[in-house]
Every structure is written in structure tokens, then in C-alpha cells.
Amino acid sequence: MTFDLSDTPLVTLADGVLTLPISLEGKGNSLDSGAVDQAAVALRALHAGEIDAGAVLLVGLGANFCAGGNVAGFAAADDRGEHVRELADRLHAVVRQLDELTVPVVAAVAGWAAGAGASLVLAADFAVGGPDTRLLAAYPGIGLSPDGGMSWRLPRAIGQGAARAFLIGNEPMNGERAHQLGLLTSLVEGDVREAARALAVRLAAGPRDAHAAAKALLRASETATLAEQLDAERDSIARLAVSADGVEGVDAFVAKRRPEFGRG
Template sequence: MTDSLLVDRTDAVVTLTLNRPDAMNALDVELKEALRDQLAQIESDRSIRAVVLAGAGRAFCVGQDLREHAKILGGGSTELDTVRQHYNPIALRLASLPKPVVAAVRGNAAGAGASLALLADFRVGGPSTMFLMAFANVALAGDSGISWSLPHIVGRARALELLLLAQPVRAQQSLEYGLLTELADDDEQVLPRAQEFAARLAAGPTVAYAAIKRELSIGTAGSLSDALAAEAQAQAICGATADHKNAVESFVAKQKPVYEGR
């Protein structure tokens, strides 16, 4: 394990903190590999029922470490193989993780940092939150799933505007655009609010949450027939869970159900 990624667990919630505050949590190879591998472990750990993704210090994440990237270019390489080796696997893990993900977006979320935040299911920000789709500013196209996540959130026209013009989107506007789910009054409350949000989700029917995430991925990309088939499969899985049985029995008994994620 590397110091550039902190892993903390409280009950069924794991907080992953990008920990390169002096570099505003820019993503170097070490951090990308640590995040990729940690997400793979979380995916297979059924005792983890929700995830918080945060950044240490004054920024969430400013994207690719351009100092490291400049050294790679200086060595004569022009192949951005980090997209296939790191960013694509991270994006796929985040988007398809069978448990809710909450991003605590304090300060700047730029480039691939914005991409990672937008792949979370929910995003909590504060007064300092700023999204910047910075790719075009360094003559690059978008990566880390932003061509998929951003238009799903804001629509194609707005996504094109944000990616081509690469201008900052401040906190209140981020909330209005749907880039943020919730806007805290104080930056110091961003991480605690995200963790509270995740704890509430972790206490819910997480098998059903995973099925809903999968349904939406299929339903927004496929046909009605694809969506109906996915729903039938999801209901077969969820209908056989102890959580569903308990929820129905609790409803009949007029009691509040307790979910165990199974």
C-alpha cells in the first residue's frame, strides 16, 4: 500500500482519500495504480457496502500529474498508454461498483479528477468546489469516462460546451447543472456530509442498489427490450434476497426494516 492513497473504514463504509495534497492530488502512476487495485479489492468485499472518494488538502483532484507526464514526453514517448492501463480500469470499476459511491468534492476537480468525481453516484461539494473539464486546455480529448458521464448528467449540448470551452464551473452552478448532488455551507463539512450520506446508503438494501445501478447503465444505453430483460433479471435476484423478505414482512407489520445487504 502507498501513502498516496489513504484507506479508512468505519463500519461498512470505506473512505478512499487521494493523498498528494502538495500536488493538489494530481494523479501519478503510483496513485493511479493504488486506486485501481484498491477498487478491485472493494468490489469483491461484500462487507463493504458504500464508498467515499475524497481528496486530501484544498483540492479534490486536478487530474493527470503533468510534471510526470512531461518527463514521459521528454523521453520520447507520445503514446498515452496510461489511459488503457490506469484510467479506463479505474473508470469501469467506479461506474460499475456494486455499491454506492459518494464523492466528497472539496476544491478543484479538474481533468481526470472531474471525471472520477462524475463517475460517483453522488457528489457533495462546498463553497470552494470547482469543476474544470480541462482536457482541451492541454490539447487533449476527454478521458476517464467523461464522454459518457458528463452528457448523462448535463446533456450533450452542455457537455460539449464544458469540454470545448474548458471554463471553470463554480459551486452553485455545479449544483444547478447536476454536477453536485448536495452543496454544504462550509468546506469543512464536505467530507463529514459525504460520509454521513454513505453511511445512510450502507444501511440500505445494497443488493437492490447494485441492481438499480446496473439497470440504469443498460437502460440508458440500450433498447426498451434490453431494459426489460435487465429489470427481469434484477428482480429475480432482488426478490430472492433476505432484505426483500424482511422489507415485506416489516411493511405488513408496520415496522422499519433492517437491511443486511444479502
């Protein structure tokens, strides 16, 4: 079965890259509920094998990646608690799906990534930013606590002390500092979206089983002992050595040519 992208008009698929907008140009580039829902539908299809993609690209469609939640929508809700709970559930469905993907996830972090936008940066395997990139916790500014997995991912990425300073201090972090801390995996001078897309296209053309195995090993390492991880690594590399991409990669290296993955 092939997924019909007309059901998710904001989502695109080209060059093996599934592009998921998470904010639109209006409303200050706040997290868009419709975009989040479409991302969830497309990700379910990707997990089910109904979409053939080798990478996922998260983007904002305006000047910023994502300026956080729609605070005006919070204020207008009849029941603010229930409204925010529902929005968090919808966002968290996407965060869980991103975490479970076997293909790389790239975030094009142009402009501001605040609140839920910063959480989605943390959910990506690769985050590309530029001189104008700014990260901000944002939640304390409106008297709220984080969502989108920020309180789990941030201390693991930069340590408890730096995570507390970022989250509770609520001071913007520029792209250079975010890159130094590893929150951005690359910092480019040119167009951030173009650079992020080029990276996603390159990753999509790579060895998918190897990418999936690397992600699985990294995920397992969070709870595994060294002995368990060594056994898992041995089994994984042995399995890949006889896979189509593994055979092609080794043979191409020996022949001093570029490998052509995905042919098997």
C-alpha cells in the first residue's frame, strides 16, 4: 500500500526525504496544530512502510523554525488545562514517532527555536543552524513547564547544570553557543534550510540498514552494560556484513569507487 500525500498537503516527499513542516508563516511561526497532526499521520505511514523515505527533515515555513506554542490559543481556550494537555499529547505523539524512526531526522533550525520548537531540535539526530539561530526555553516566560521531551533530552545532551541554566534562566542561546554544546550539529553561513535539505538528501541515499542499526545501538546504550553493548555491536556488524548494503559498501571500498546503496 502506498500512502497518499494528498491527505497531508503540508508534507512533501522528494529525493528520498520526507519533509515535515512544524510551523507556518502566520502566528509568529508558532507550533501549528494542523502541521503537527499531518506530521503524525505521515510518520505513521513511514513506520508502516507505506512511504519510502531514507530521511526526515523538520522545517518551519516562515522566518523561524518554531517560536513555541500558540500562546494566544492557550489564552482563548475555555479550559486552558485541558487544551494544553491535548496539544501536548498531539506533540508527544510526533516526538515518540521521531524517536522510534530507523532513518535519520534532520532539523533545519533557521531563526528562533523556542519552547516546543527547541524540544523538536533536541528530537532530531542532526540540527543545522546559522548565525541567526536562537534557542530559547520560553516556558518560564509564560509560567509553564517544558514539554516535547525537553526535560529528558536536554540534561542528557548538555548536563544537568547547563540544562537548569537554560531552562530556568530562560536566556536565549545563540547558534554558536548551541553548536559548541552540541545542540546544533552543524553551523552554516549560507541558507540553513538548503544546507539541512542537502544533508537530508545525502543521508537518504546512504545505507538505511546501517543507519537503523547505529540508531538502535545508541538507543540501547542508554541502559546496557559495556559487555551487553559489545555483544550487540558484534551481532549487528556481522549481520550487516552480509546485507546488500554491507556487501556493496565493502566491495566499493576495495574497488576504490563510490558505493551505490539501496540496490539490493
